[in-house]
Amino acid sequence: MECKLDVTLLQDLLEGVIDPIEKLFVEEHLKTCKQCRKELAELKLLFWDLNDKANYDTSLPTELEHIKGALLEEFAAIPTKNTTAIVLDVHRKNARSAGMFLDYMPGVKASNELVKKGVRTAPSALGKVSKALVKGTRLLLAE
Amino acid sequence: MDSSDAGILKIYKKNKHQGLDLLYERYKKYVYTIAYHYAGNREDALDLTQEVFISIFKSLDNFKVEFSLLPWVKRITVNKSLNFLRDKKETLSLDQTNENGSSIQDTIRSSEDTESQLIYLDTKQSLHKSIKSLPPKERMVIILRHMKGLKYDEIAKTMDIPLGTVRTLLHRGRKNIKASMKEDGIWEG
Ligand SMILES: [Zn+2]
Numbered sequence: 001m002e003c004k005l006d007v008t009l010l011q012d013l014l015e016g017v018i019d020p021i022e023k024l025f026v027e028e029h030l031k032t033c034k035q036c037r038k039e040l041a042e043l044k045l046l047f048w049d050l051n052d053k054a055n056y057d058t059s060l061p062t063e064l065e066h067i068k069g070a071l072l073e074e075f076a077a078i079p080t081k082n083t084t085a086i087v088l089d090v091h092r093k094n095a096r097s098a099g100m101f102l103d104y105m106p107g108v109k110a111s112n113e114l115v116k117k118g119v120r121t122a123p124s125a126l127g128k129v130s131k132a133l134v135k136g137t138r139l140l141l142a143e
Numbered sequence: 144m145d146s147s148d149a150g151i152l153k154i155y156k157k158n159k160h161q162g163l164d165l166l167y168e169r170y171k172k173y174v175y176t177i178a179y180h181y182a183g184n185r186e187d188a189l190d191l192t193q194e195v196f197i198s199i200f201k202s203l204d205n206f207k208v209e210f211s212l213l214p215w216v217k218r219i220t221v222n223k224s225l226n227f228l229r230d231k232k233e234t235l236s237l238d239q240t241n242e243n244g245s246s247i248q249d250t251i252r253s254s255e256d257t258e259s260q261l262i263y264l265d266t267k268q269s270l271h272k273s274i275k276s277l278p279p280k281e282r283m284v285i286i287l288r289h290m291k292g293l294k295y296d297e298i299a300k301t302m303d304i305p306l307g308t309v310r311t312l313l314h315r316g317r318k319n320i321k322a323s324m325k326e327d328g329i330w331e332g
Pocket residue numbers: 003004005029033034035036037
């Protein structure tokens with residue numbers, strides 16, 4: 001005979017979020033229902049794997065560093081030299097790295113957006129650089 | 144308020160660059176791992192991570208010091224993930240090469256080589272595959288509950304959905320994952 005127990009109760013039992021009365025009922029039911037005992041055993045294996053932290057170990061890609069660099073430059077560039085020097089410096093750096101960096105960095109769309117927004121709010125020196133960067137990326141994306 | 148968070152905000156007020164740097168370092172792993180398990184691949188996860196931090200950096204000036212950063216970061220990560228749309232047309236092709244001549248695909252492949260050395264790869268891989276194939280909200284509740292260990296009411300708050308919905312989504316998500324992992328023969332022998 002097919003068992004009619006709501007199997008989601010077995011998940012709630014393992015999670016400890018089951019209503020006390022339902023818990024008594026389910027435990028009684030398990031004594032006589034082989035099918036549910038099998039389901040519970042499988043669920044235990046599932047919960048073991050789901051809760052095993054090792055299953056979610058993720059290596060952090062180096063691109064995260066590039067993203068940080070780009071974001072910090074956009075949101076909090078360090079003004080160490082006079083404006084002209086900054087423009088030239090950043091410009092030179094961009095010219096050197098933009099091609100390579102934007103080529104493989106995922107989220108080019110997002111960073112373009114960021115750069116465009118940056119143009120609106122950034123001080124004029126950075127604005128110029130951002131515009132140059134936007135142009136640069138457009139060229140790269142054109143193909 | 145977490146003391147490290149308070150410290151970061153204090154530094155941020157004095158030195159924006161340093162504050163943002165510390166904030167990024169403190170939360171990059173948190174944000175990236177959720178993004179990675181939600182998006183299912185590192186490329187999209189990096190996109191997502193960047194979006195999340197843009198959003199955080201933009202509104203940090205308005206952040207009230209008396210609140211903790213973590214719930215806020217969590218919420219932004221979850222919302223950005225759920226709204227994440229893949230626009231294939233505008234993303235770069237994987238076959239495109241950079242100026243060193245190596246394709247994006249190569250870069251991805253080489254960085255994933257290390258993972259294949261793990262012995263429990265089969266379970267891990269099957270779990271990933273199963274989570275990846277879940278509908279977005281089921282995927283997110285599973286990640287928050289089982290990977291991040293959030294309580295049911297925390298999930299409801301973070302995702303802005305009723306508690307009953309959290310339960311239902313978890314039930315369905317686990318049922319689907321179980322079926323999928325069983326199909327992969329994970330618990331045999
Ligand atoms: Zn039964």
